[in-house]
Amino acid sequence: MSDSAKRGLLIVVSGPAGSGKGTVLGSLLEDSEYRYSISATTRAPRPGEVDGVNYHYLTRQEFEARIKAGAMLEYTEYCGNYYGTPKKEAEAVLAGGCNLLLEIEVEGARNVKRAYPEAVLIMLLPPSFAVQEARLRGRGTETEEKIRERLARTREEVPCIGDYDYVIYNRDGRADEAVADIRAIVRAETCAIARNKNAAEDYFR
Amino acid sequence: MSDSAKRGLLIVVSGPAGSGKGTVLGSLLEDSEYRYSISATTRAPRPGEVDGVNYHYLTRQEFEARIKAGAMLEYTEYCGNYYGTPKKEAEAVLAGGCNLLLEIEVEGARNVKRAYPEAVLIMLLPPSFAVQEARLRGRGTETEEKIRERLARTREEVPCIGDYDYVIYNRDGRADEAVADIRAIVRAETCAIARNKNAAEDYFR
Numbered sequence: 001m002s003d004s005a006k007r008g009l010l011i012v013v014s015g016p017a018g019s020g021k022g023t024v025l026g027s028l029l030e031d032s033e034y035r036y037s038i039s040a041t042t043r044a045p046r047p048g049e050v051d052g053v054n055y056h057y058l059t060r061q062e063f064e065a066r067i068k069a070g071a072m073l074e075y076t077e078y079c080g081n082y083y084g085t086p087k088k089e090a091e092a093v094l095a096g097g098c099n100l101l102l103e104i105e106v107e108g109a110r111n112v113k114r115a116y117p118e119a120v121l122i123m124l125l126p127p128s129f130a131v132q133e134a135r136l137r138g139r140g141t142e143t144e145e146k147i148r149e150r151l152a153r154t155r156e157e158v159p160c161i162g163d164y165d166y167v168i169y170n171r172d173g174r175a176d177e178a179v180a181d182i183r184a185i186v187r188a189e190t191c192a193i194a195r196n197k198n199a200a201e202d203y204f205r
Numbered sequence: 206m207s208d209s210a211k212r213g214l215l216i217v218v219s220g221p222a223g224s225g226k227g228t229v230l231g232s233l234l235e236d237s238e239y240r241y242s243i244s245a246t247t248r249a250p251r252p253g254e255v256d257g258v259n260y261h262y263l264t265r266q267e268f269e270a271r272i273k274a275g276a277m278l279e280y281t282e283y284c285g286n287y288y289g290t291p292k293k294e295a296e297a298v299l300a301g302g303c304n305l306l307l308e309i310e311v312e313g314a315r316n317v318k319r320a321y322p323e324a325v326l327i328m329l330l331p332p333s334f335a336v337q338e339a340r341l342r343g344r345g346t347e348t349e350e351k352i353r354e355r356l357a358r359t360r361e362e363v364p365c366i367g368d369y370d371y372v373i374y375n376r377d378g379r380a381d382e383a384v385a386d387i388r389a390i391v392r393a394e395t396c397a398i399a400r401n402k403n404a405a406e407d408y409f410r
């Protein structure tokens with residue numbers, strides 16, 4: 001039972017538009033035990049974005065070379081650009097004992113679990129599809145087409161919940177409860193026998 | 206996601222002598238979400254003990270009839286007497302949405318898991334065998350023979366930890382951390398996909 005040598009947990013959080021991922025993860029990140037890793041992307045930096053701070057900006061060729069070399073923990077292509085998590089970044093966070101939060105979609109989450117069976121997959125949901133729809137429309141910032149697209153995607157993704165380890169809900173005005181759920185999950189997982197295979201041996205040492 | 210219909214969790218806690226089970230479980234029981242069930246026993250009531258409060262006192266014949274009828278959730282024979290958990294008692298606690306705490310030994314814990322795969326098995330340990338030994342000797346209330354017997358039993362039981370779901374530690378003066386571990390485990394288990402098989406279906410309802 002050597003706390004000093006404790007690695008952080010790799011935590012994947014997925015959630016449909018309107019689940020409030022940003023709020024929940026933002027709140028966790030205020031705690032120094034939780035970290036994002038800086039993603040890599042082939043997208044051009046936007047004004048004000050800084051290489052190595054917002055993203056690691058790579059050319060398409062560089063990104064594909066890293067995929068080939070197995071240097072990406074996960075990646076996805078979206079609107080013609082690659083986005084991904086460099087293994088080195090992730091490993092540094094975990095080795096430092098911090099929990100690494102990855103906010104990724106269902107397909108990416110599955111890929112992470114395949115490569116890292118020890119990853120913890122959490123699906124964050126609004127209380128119901130009806131509430132999700134109301135939230136998206138309530139924002140008043142998106143076109144009807146965009147909203148329908150997001151809802152259609154939700155209908156595809158939520159049924160994949162069986163590939164996740166946990167489901168948590170972000171109720172209206174209760175993001176703190178979802179944050180507490182994630183903290184409890186991390187604390188419990190740290191106590192899981194599967195993560196403490198030498199517990200008996202260590203006990204008698 | 207109907208909280209109202211939520212059943213409690215069946216939580217088995219095992220721990221060697223000196224692990225501080227009494228303190229940890231006593232602290233949890235101050236919270237109305239956690240309950241003990243009243244055990245049944247064939248042991249004679251001690252002065253001051255009340256039937257239906259301390260134990261359900263049964264004759265040997267009655268106890269064995271209940272075992273035969275499958276009415277005991279778990280039971281064990283110790284020093285010539287039966288001790289066990291009546292299923293009816295346990296079911297009432299769980300159906301009422303409270304978490305049922307069972308403090309039982311390794312063999313009993315395995316039996317519970319066999320009959321109730323949804324049970325959560327937690328091993329509570331002192332920080333190390335050396336600390337356990339120091340605690341037992343420090344009590345100054347037990348004979349050397351008794352202490353050796355308890356330590357020998359620990360050497361047999363702790364290696365069975367692989368049959369448990371979680372391991373938690375009761376560090377000197379930090380029983381509150383062990384209590385918080387159990388609370389986190391219960392919260393996390395409540396979010397486990399395995400316990401929320403209808404999550405996707407319910408979401409779109």
